[in-house]
Structure formats: structure tokens, C-alpha cells
Amino acid sequence: MTELPKTFDPAEIESRWYSHWEEKGLFAPERPGADPWTLVNPPPNVTGSLHIGHALDNTLQDVLVRHARLKGKDARWVVGTDHAGIATQMVVERQLNAKQQKRTDFTREEFVAKVWEWKEESGGEITQQLRRLGCSMDWANERFTMDEGFSKAVLKVFVELYNTRKPDGSSLIYRDKRLVNWDPGLGTAISDLEVETVEVKGNFWHLRYPLEDNSGFIQVATTRPETMLADMAVAVHPGDERYAALVGRQVRLPITGRLIPIIPDEHADPELGSGAVKITPGHDFNDFEVGRRAGIEARDMLNMLDAKARITQTSDGLIPEELLGLDRFEARKLVVERLKAEGFLVPYVDKEGAEHDSEPRTIQTPYGDRSNVVIEPWLTDQWYVDAATLAKPAIEAVRSGATRIVPKSWEKTYFNWMENIQPWCVSRQLWWGHRIPAWFGPAKRGAGLSYFEADAPFEIFVGETWEDIQGQAAETYGCDPTMIVEEGSFQEAAESNDSRDLHADRIFLWRDTDVLDTWFSSALWPFATMGWPDEIPSPLRGEGGRGEVGRGAEAPAAGTAPLPTHSPEGRGLLGGRYPNDVLISGFDILFFWDARMMMQGLHFMKEVPFKTLYLHGLVRAADGQKMSKSKGNVVNPLGLIDRYGADALRFFMAAMESQGRDIKMDERRIEGYRNFATKLWNAARFAQSNGIGASTTPHAPAADLAVNRWIIAETIATVQALDLALADLRFDEAANTIYQFTWSRFCDWYLELIKPVLQFDVDVDKAEPTANAIETRQVAGWVLDQILIMLHPFMPFITEELWSKMGARKRELIVADWPVTDAQALDPEAAREIDWLIRLVSEIRAARTELNVPPAARLPLYVRDQSSETGDRLVRQRQVIARLARVDFGQEETFEGGALQVVVEEATFVLPLGGVVDLEAERTRLSKAIAAAEKERDGLAGRLGNPSFVERAKPEAVEKARADHAEKAAEAERLAAALARLG
Structure with missing residues (x-):
């Protein structure tokens, strides 16, 4: 037994113990024959830093993995980081800008090399911060979504999805022209998750569109008047009698003079405004669907913006010259001026009767979360996954119970989204990421000669290697594979292929410049992290060499071999690691990550990726508001750890996590849990001063005294309640269970109740401790051990420190044995007596206090x-x-x-x-x-x-x-x- 210091110092304990655990490999101890238990961490961005949401998410995961480890399971918590295409590229470009350089000053390969250099030097700061939180992750097998092995999995998935044909002959991955969320600042498509909708003060402009014969006009309204340059129709509701006679007629657009039809569509709401809606299918998501219902093909929809959101000429050439090249907002001003000058702008009359060019409105405006630029719906060619087909098995998996969603209330949301799922855009216009393994070539026209034409459809070839591509292209063009040559860009290929006889000369292909959305690669996380698709996986980190789609790093240290794909003991898929036992994530990525893992896992592994999906809420400010930098109410978890210790923050997160509810930040509660840790520390010091040390048995000692029989029964009941709460993923109930037992039952009552026994512990005649004192010390030491074990998943640092100081141990607490629950040890008679005693003392104490x-x-x-x-x-x-x-x-x-x-x-x-x-x-x-x-x-x-x-x-x-x-x-x-x- 080592005497504990008087003062509890979390900082010193935390750094010392975490290093010890990691250096000794205790986060993934060798346990041959033990049941596998696996949890994968949602990979944080390699550019990220620990925020309060990470603290919640990772605390809950660590509670479960430490509990499973203590239960004797072969528990692994898979850890890694996401390459974060947009965020990482932005970081490196900012560094270049600081040196008066830009990305385009370098070749693609040179820029990617610089990103790798940044990653090696500065990336992954969050992994160090996760260590400060106490996360017991399998760092020896840390993954990165651009690792060589992981990149191999990404390529295989893309190629197989492309080659998988549905009964109608279409592929599960295909190229299509559709609207996307386009970020003009970054120059790429982005996902819905990367769009922030902000309320801004804007305007509504009311416009008159004259009928073709000038016999009248139809009035529309818009918040983006510049888009009228690409209008292709005006929609009215089929049941709106006001416009019944106008359906089928045409209006002539102001400024461009384009003739567009008046069409019936239920998208037009007769109760809103004039009931007529301008339709710009190339620049509005709702209008895109209206246009398709009206029979307008995507390839025929007008596009009036370039990648920087500047006005560009439409295919019909009707936009006036003076507007071309203007930024969209500059063009808006000029368009409004011309509409007003030409009499097509309807003035807005306010309550006082004054006229204005527009009506002031609060507009829900989409912004890019990284660029802070207004997002533009933009018509462009992108790669899409047929999510509707992949979603069907994922829907059935939840309906059948193969995967349970907790809280169950989220099932309805899951089904609603999955049953109405849209094609998933997976291409991004970046240089950093998994480059799409697709090459394009000139169109093949029948059996005759083929020529390159810039406007003609391209042949598409998809494969994992260049040799695959050469073979496919040679078969398509009917030539020898050696004739297939790769050019660096579309422009170079166009020049090389221009007017050449494809049978008489080389055929030049060019590779798609886009990369894959990071959600595409992270959707493979539950199985690609385990070495799939190799039967004998390559090392989890690559073995040298830097490729276009992946880059090697140092091999794992000795004794950290990758998990096998197939277990020789027949443990199941990926060595029993698939399906994962549970996935914990925020509800906000249910569709962006969780659902996509379900789709990909079921398609490629023919099994759900996780048995249970737990969705936690948000951590909000104390007043219930959502945290944001603009509001200045963001809480830094590292600062909280500095003030109160990681154990206190972790316990707060677990204790406040109630299924289906958000957490309100309350620093006083964290301080309270720091006090709880101090109380436990002082209880251990009391035990030491009274000769109470480590227990020598996992089983409860024999006991005759009612107080000892009572605390043994209370301990076992607490273990049972704790196990049940964790099995049901009721973190708040689990934390409250161990808290109440430790604070109230053990510290406040048991230690007080046994003081008289310890005080008079010597048999005067025999000059040795009494049997009651010996029994009490054994029981107290055993109960304190059980508390340390039960509390360890929540407060790993203080419990490990106390465990080590209370006496000689065979092994560290992190790999100790979970308490044994013996129902025979429950003692109703002792429980009744001590409960009576506690009630009596409590009533007398309360009465004394009330009566002064x-x-x-x-x-x-x-x-x-x-x-x-x-x-x-x-x-x-x-x-x-x-x-x-x-x-x-x-x-x-x-x-x-x-x-x-x-x-x-x-x-x-x-x-x-x-x-x-x-x-x-x-x-x-x-x-x-x-x-x-x-x-x-x-x-x-x-x-x-x-x-x-x-x-x-x-x-x-x-x-x-x-x-x-x-x-x-x-x-x-x-x-x-x-x-x-x-x-």
C-alpha cells in the first residue's frame, strides 16, 4: 500500500497513466479465445480540434469499450482520422497564400505532396486531444482514410458499384447532369451537411412577364432576380382558374427576349403571391424537378453561371453582352435597373403608401460552412450513387431488427429519409482526396472510324489500374492496348485526338480530375479499417511509396499486426469484428454517415455494419441555445479539463446524456463531479489510515455483521443495475447508479457506520484485532475495489491511481475483471436493518437541524x-x-x-x-x-x-x-x- 497525497491532483495523474496504458498496449490487450467486441470511432477531420461534441461522443464510446474490456471481451476501439478533402485543401492553400503562392502554381502531384507534408507535420492534433480525454483507442492500428490499404478499398467499392448493373442496365454509380450545392468560393460541389442556412435581410422583387402577343402579362416574384436570365417556364397550379386560359401560351422574357411557356404544375401555390412561379431549372432545386416533369432534359436546361458564380452566356446566346462576366450580385443590380427602366418591375407599396423597388423580407439563405459564401444551385456533370437501390436493404435491416436504432424515436426519421432518398452526389472538384478512377475517351461511332469532338458524349472507362483501363479501351476501340495512351488533361487529349483516325494512330484518354466526397470513403469505415478487401490484409499503414490515391507511412510497430479478415477459429467476418457491436454518433450525421455505412456495408459485406446505432443529442449552451462561434457561447473542453480534470468532464457528459435529449452545459455540475472525485479520494485515504487495503479476492468476503452483509448486497445490486443500464445504453442512469452508491451508500453511510467497529478493533485479552474488525476491513477493501472497477469506465484516471495505491495488484485496473454478481449474497434481512438504521439517524439529524x-x-x-x-x-x-x-x-x-x-x-x-x-x-x-x-x-x-x-x-x-x-x-x-x- 502506498500512502495517498492529501490533495487530489488530476493533471499529474492523467498524463502519467495515459502514457503508461498506451506504452504497455493495454488498450488492445491480447486475449486469445475471448469474444470480440468492436467499436469504430467516427473519424474526426485530420484538420480538426476537440470540441464539446467530440467530448460527448467519445466519452460515451469510451464508457462502453472500457466496460467491455473489463468484462473480459477482446475489445477494440478502432481509431483514425478522415482526410477531410475540402478542409485540408483549404488549410494548405492558406499556407501557400501566406507565401504569395497559390495552388495552381504547382502541378496536381506537387500540391498533393505538400498536403502530405502538412499532414505529417501538423495533421492529427485532435488525436492528441482525444488522449487527454482518456480515450482508450487502439492507437497501434490507427487508420487514415488516405492510407494505402484504405484507398484500395475505396477504389474497389467505386469500381464494383460502377460495374454492378441493375435489370434496366444502369449502374449503381453513374455520371449525370443535375443540380448540386455549388460553393463558388471553393469551386466545388458540397454536401447538404456543409451548407448552413442563415436568416439574412433580403428582398422580394415582383416582375411582369408580357405575353408573347403583348395582350397582357403574368406576374411573378423572386429573391434572385438575376436568375430570370435563365428562366425556361412560368408555372401555375393546374386547378388555378385564373390562369386556365393562359396554360400553353408563351411569355417573352424581358432583357433576353426568350419565349418561354406557361405550364401547369402543382409546385405553384395559388395561395402564395400571384400564384405564378418563374421556373429556372438550371439554378433552383424545386425548379429542376418542375422542369423535368415538363419534359425538359437536364442537358437542355440553361446555365447562366460559371464556377465562380459569374454570368456566362446561355446556350441560346440571348444574355446581353454587358452582363457577361459580372458577379451574380453585381448582375442583380443591373438586371433590376433594366427591369425598372423597361417597365417590368412592379413597385412594392408599403403601409404608408410609399413605393419601393422591392419588398423587404427575411430570407433563409444557404452559406458554405467553410467558405462563408452564398451557395448556388448549379447544373453540372457529377458522379452519383443510386442511393435508392442501396437504401432498400438498409431499410429492411432496421425494420427486421438486424440493426436497432436507439432511441427508437429516430427510426421514423430514418425511414422517412431513406424511403425518399435522392441520388447521392459523390464527386468533388478538388485535388486532395481519392481521385475518381474514371477515364474518358473520344466517342466510338459504330464499326467505322471514330473522331474526337469536344461536344460529343465521351466513352467512360472505370477500373482499379491503368492496365484495366487500357484493356477496356482497347476492346471498345478494337485496337491493341498499347495504342491507348493517357494524357494529363482534357485539353491535351483534345489536341492529340483532334481529327485523328482512331484506328490508324494512338488513342488518347484523360482521367477525371474530380475526387470522391469524403463521406464516400468514410462510409466504408466499419470494414475497410479491418483490412478489407484482402483476405490477409496489408499492414494498416502502407509500406512506402506515394500514389495518386494513397500514400504509405511507417509500418505498425512489432506486436500490432492488423486484424485478420477471416478468423481461423471461424469467429465470423473480419475476425469477428464485423458487424461492429455498436456505433455511437450524433443524430446530425444519421444520413450523411450512419445510413451510408448501412448501405455500403450491406452491399459489400452482405451484413449490417453495426448491431446497434446510438444517436446522442447536441451539447447546448447553459441557456439552451445552440453553440456557435458567432454567438460567442462555444465551450472549449480542453479548458474544462484544465480546470476540473478529464474525469469530471467525462462523468458530466455521461450523467447528462439522456436518450433523445440535448445536454445543457453546466460548469457547476462539472465542478460538482470534481468534488465527487475528491470525496472518493478522501474515502480511499480514510481506508488507508484505518488499515483497509486492496482485496485479495473478486468474490465478496464472508460476513456476519449486518452492516457488512448490507453493503455487500448493495454492491451486488449496484453492479446488476449498472450492467442493465449500460446494456440499454442509458448512460445517465448508469452514471447516477454508481454515483449514488459511491457517495451516499459507501462514503456517507457505510464508512460512518463502521467507524465504531474500527475504533474499538482490538481484543484486549488477546492483544489483536477483533473478528468484527478483521471482517470489516476485508469487506470495506472489497467494496472499494468494486467501486473502482465500476467507476473506471466513467472516471478512468482517478480509479486507476487509487487501484495502484491501495495494495499489490496482479495487473492494472484497465484490464481487471468486472465484479462477480452472486444473487446468494443478497441479504434482505440485513438490508431491512441497515435501512431502518439509516432512516432513524437521518430523521433525528433532520429534526435537530429544523429545530436549531x-x-x-x-x-x-x-x-x-x-x-x-x-x-x-x-x-x-x-x-x-x-x-x-x-x-x-x-x-x-x-x-x-x-x-x-x-x-x-x-x-x-x-x-x-x-x-x-x-x-x-x-x-x-x-x-x-x-x-x-x-x-x-x-x-x-x-x-x-x-x-x-x-x-x-x-x-x-x-x-x-x-x-x-x-x-x-x-x-x-x-x-x-x-x-x-x-x-
Whole structure:
């Protein structure tokens, strides 16, 4: 046993123990024959830093993996980082800009090399921060989504999806022209997750579109008047009688003079505005669908913007010259000016009768979360995954229970999205990422000669290697593979192929310049991290060489071989690591990541990727608002760790995580859990000072004393409740279970109840400890050990430190054995006696406090109407009651005056107060306090009974009023009981 310092210092303990665990490989101990248990960490961006959401997510995961490890399972927590295409490329480009350089100053290969250099030098800061949180991840097998092995999996998935044909002959991956969220600042398509919708003060412009014969006009409204340059129709509702005669006629657009039809479509709402809607299918998602329903092919939809959101000429050449090349917002001003000058702008009349060019409105405007540029729906050629086909098995997997979603309430959202899923755009216009393994070549026309034409459809070839591509192209063009040559770009290939006889000369192909969306690669995380698709996986980090789609790094250290794809013991897919046992993620990536893992896992592994999907909420500011940098309410978890320690922050996260609810940040609670750690520390110091040390057995010691039989039973009941709560993923219930047992049952009561036994522990005749003292020390040491083990998943650092200091151990706590639960150790008789004892002492203490009895005063105690059972208990617990309640047992009631009375079960316990308390003054004080509490109670009740207050006040104000009412009602009741006790 090593004496504990008086002061608990989290910082010193945390750094020392984490290094020890990692250096000894204790996060993934060798456990041959043990049941595999696997959890994969949502890979954070390699550019990222730990935020409060990460702290929640990773705490919950660590609780589960540490629990599984203690249960003896072969538990692995797979860790890695995502290459974060957009974010990482932005970081490196900013560094170049600081040196007066830009990306295009370099070749693609040179720029990618610079990204790798940045990654080696600066990337992955978040992995160090996860260590500070105490995450017991399998760092020896850390993954990166651009690792050579992982890149191989990405290539295989893309190629196989492209080569998988549906009954209609289409592929599961295909190239199509559709609208995407286009970020003009970054010059790439982005996902919905990367779009932030912001309320901005904008305008509504009302426009007149004249009928072709100038017999009238139709009025429309828009927040983006510049898009009228690419309008292709005006839609009215089929049932809107106002426009029935106009359907099928044409209007002539102002400025461009383009003739466009008036079409019927239910997208037009007769109740909104004029009921007529301008349709710009190339620049609005709703309009795109309207255009397709009207029979307009995507290739024929007009595009009026370039990649930088500048006005470009449409295919019909009708946009005036002076608008070309203007930024969209500059063009907006000029378009409005021309519409007004030509009489096509309808003025807005305000309440005072004044006219304005536009109507002020608050507009929901999409911004790129990284570029902070307004996002533009843009018509472009991209690669898409047929998500609707892949979603069907994923829907059935949840319906059948193969994967359960917790909380179950999220199932409805999951089904609704999956059943209405849209094609998934997986291409991005970046240089950093998994480059799409597709090459293009000149169109092949029948059996005759083929010529390159820039506007003709291209032949597409998809393969994992250049040799695959050469073979496919040679077969298509009917030539020898050596004739197939790769050019560096479309422009170079165009020049080389121009007007050449493809049978007489070489055929030049060019590779797609796009890379894959990072969600595409991270969707493979549950199985690609395990070495798939190799039967004997290559090392988890590459073995040298830097390729276009992946780059090697150092091989794993000795003893950290990759997980096998197939277990020789027949443990199942990927060595029993697939399906993963559970996935924990925020609800906000249910569709972007979780659902896509379901789709890819079922398609390639023919099995769900995880058995359980747990979706946690958001961590919000103390006032319930969403955290954001703009609001200045973001909380840095590393700062909280500096102030209170990682254990306190982790316990807060677990204790506040209630299924289906967001967490409100409350630093006072974190401070409270730091105090909880200190209380445990002091309890261990008390144990050491009283000769209580490490237990030598995992089983409960034999016990005769009721207090020891009681605490053993309480311990076992706590283990059972904790296991059940964790099995149900009720983190708050699990944390509260161990908290209440440790603080209340063990520290507050058991250690107090055994002090008399330890105080009088020497048998005077034999000059050695009594049997009761020996038994109590053994039981107390065993219970403290069980607490450390149960608390370890939540508070790993302090528990490991105390475990090491309480006595000699065979191994560290992180790889100890979970407590053994023996139902035979449950002792109802002992439980009844100690619960009775606790109630009695608590009632006397509370009554003394309410009646202002001085803490040091010892009161005589008389007992009335006691049963024989109570009498026996009083004999056994006499010393404890006298010490804890500060009473002296009397024989006969000989007192006069008022007395404090407490009733516990059938007996009445009387404590005379004469000479200790001024009874009349106390009655007066209590009466006034009761009246004040009742007045406040009734006032709050009146406010809560007022419908106007309940309906109009802020929810937090109503909630506070209810809490205050309950508090005052309880206070009045408690004080009235105290007054009644005076007799």
C-alpha cells in the first residue's frame, strides 16, 4: 500500500497513466479465445480540434469499450482520422497564400505532396486531444482514410458499384447532369451537411412577364432576380382558374427576349403571391424537378453561371453582352435597373403608401460552412450513387431488427429519409482526396472510324489500374492496348485526338480530375479499417511509396499486426469484428454517415455494419441555445479539463446524456463531479489510515455483521443495475447508479457506520484485532475495489491511481475483471436493518437541524412502543446510533417540557429539548417561516394557474416557476412537520 497525497491532483495523474496504458498496449490487450467486441470511432477531420461534441461522443464510446474490456471481451476501439478533402485543401492553400503562392502554381502531384507534408507535420492534433480525454483507442492500428490499404478499398467499392448493373442496365454509380450545392468560393460541389442556412435581410422583387402577343402579362416574384436570365417556364397550379386560359401560351422574357411557356404544375401555390412561379431549372432545386416533369432534359436546361458564380452566356446566346462576366450580385443590380427602366418591375407599396423597388423580407439563405459564401444551385456533370437501390436493404435491416436504432424515436426519421432518398452526389472538384478512377475517351461511332469532338458524349472507362483501363479501351476501340495512351488533361487529349483516325494512330484518354466526397470513403469505415478487401490484409499503414490515391507511412510497430479478415477459429467476418457491436454518433450525421455505412456495408459485406446505432443529442449552451462561434457561447473542453480534470468532464457528459435529449452545459455540475472525485479520494485515504487495503479476492468476503452483509448486497445490486443500464445504453442512469452508491451508500453511510467497529478493533485479552474488525476491513477493501472497477469506465484516471495505491495488484485496473454478481449474497434481512438504521439517524439529524439544536449538543433518547425486533436492533446498533445521532440512551422518561419526536416504523423516538432549545421562540420562528413559505407557494400557484402566463412566458420562465412552487410547497410541509414535533 502506498500512502495517498492529501490533495487530489488530476493533471499529474492523467498524463502519467495515459502514457503508461498506451506504452504497455493495454488498450488492445491480447486475449486469445475471448469474444470480440468492436467499436469504430467516427473519424474526426485530420484538420480538426476537440470540441464539446467530440467530448460527448467519445466519452460515451469510451464508457462502453472500457466496460467491455473489463468484462473480459477482446475489445477494440478502432481509431483514425478522415482526410477531410475540402478542409485540408483549404488549410494548405492558406499556407501557400501566406507565401504569395497559390495552388495552381504547382502541378496536381506537387500540391498533393505538400498536403502530405502538412499532414505529417501538423495533421492529427485532435488525436492528441482525444488522449487527454482518456480515450482508450487502439492507437497501434490507427487508420487514415488516405492510407494505402484504405484507398484500395475505396477504389474497389467505386469500381464494383460502377460495374454492378441493375435489370434496366444502369449502374449503381453513374455520371449525370443535375443540380448540386455549388460553393463558388471553393469551386466545388458540397454536401447538404456543409451548407448552413442563415436568416439574412433580403428582398422580394415582383416582375411582369408580357405575353408573347403583348395582350397582357403574368406576374411573378423572386429573391434572385438575376436568375430570370435563365428562366425556361412560368408555372401555375393546374386547378388555378385564373390562369386556365393562359396554360400553353408563351411569355417573352424581358432583357433576353426568350419565349418561354406557361405550364401547369402543382409546385405553384395559388395561395402564395400571384400564384405564378418563374421556373429556372438550371439554378433552383424545386425548379429542376418542375422542369423535368415538363419534359425538359437536364442537358437542355440553361446555365447562366460559371464556377465562380459569374454570368456566362446561355446556350441560346440571348444574355446581353454587358452582363457577361459580372458577379451574380453585381448582375442583380443591373438586371433590376433594366427591369425598372423597361417597365417590368412592379413597385412594392408599403403601409404608408410609399413605393419601393422591392419588398423587404427575411430570407433563409444557404452559406458554405467553410467558405462563408452564398451557395448556388448549379447544373453540372457529377458522379452519383443510386442511393435508392442501396437504401432498400438498409431499410429492411432496421425494420427486421438486424440493426436497432436507439432511441427508437429516430427510426421514423430514418425511414422517412431513406424511403425518399435522392441520388447521392459523390464527386468533388478538388485535388486532395481519392481521385475518381474514371477515364474518358473520344466517342466510338459504330464499326467505322471514330473522331474526337469536344461536344460529343465521351466513352467512360472505370477500373482499379491503368492496365484495366487500357484493356477496356482497347476492346471498345478494337485496337491493341498499347495504342491507348493517357494524357494529363482534357485539353491535351483534345489536341492529340483532334481529327485523328482512331484506328490508324494512338488513342488518347484523360482521367477525371474530380475526387470522391469524403463521406464516400468514410462510409466504408466499419470494414475497410479491418483490412478489407484482402483476405490477409496489408499492414494498416502502407509500406512506402506515394500514389495518386494513397500514400504509405511507417509500418505498425512489432506486436500490432492488423486484424485478420477471416478468423481461423471461424469467429465470423473480419475476425469477428464485423458487424461492429455498436456505433455511437450524433443524430446530425444519421444520413450523411450512419445510413451510408448501412448501405455500403450491406452491399459489400452482405451484413449490417453495426448491431446497434446510438444517436446522442447536441451539447447546448447553459441557456439552451445552440453553440456557435458567432454567438460567442462555444465551450472549449480542453479548458474544462484544465480546470476540473478529464474525469469530471467525462462523468458530466455521461450523467447528462439522456436518450433523445440535448445536454445543457453546466460548469457547476462539472465542478460538482470534481468534488465527487475528491470525496472518493478522501474515502480511499480514510481506508488507508484505518488499515483497509486492496482485496485479495473478486468474490465478496464472508460476513456476519449486518452492516457488512448490507453493503455487500448493495454492491451486488449496484453492479446488476449498472450492467442493465449500460446494456440499454442509458448512460445517465448508469452514471447516477454508481454515483449514488459511491457517495451516499459507501462514503456517507457505510464508512460512518463502521467507524465504531474500527475504533474499538482490538481484543484486549488477546492483544489483536477483533473478528468484527478483521471482517470489516476485508469487506470495506472489497467494496472499494468494486467501486473502482465500476467507476473506471466513467472516471478512468482517478480509479486507476487509487487501484495502484491501495495494495499489490496482479495487473492494472484497465484490464481487471468486472465484479462477480452472486444473487446468494443478497441479504434482505440485513438490508431491512441497515435501512431502518439509516432512516432513524437521518430523521433525528433532520429534526435537530429544523429545530436549531446545536450540532454539539447530545440529547437523551427514549423509545416508546418498540417491537421486539426494534429492541434487538437497538441493542446491536446502540453504539452507532449514539455516535451518529449524538444521543444518549435513557432508561425512563423523567423529563418535563417539549420534546422532539421521530416515528420510524412502529416506534416513537423521543428527544427532550429542555435546556437546549427555547421552545416558545422556536415555535414562533417556525410559524413565521411556515407563513412565508405558504405565501410564496400560493403566489406561484396563482401565476401558474394563469393561462396567459403559461402560454406567453418563455418556457424556461414557466419551468423555473414550477420548480420554485414545488420547492416552497415542500418547505412549508417540512416546517409544519417540525412544528408538530415540538408537541
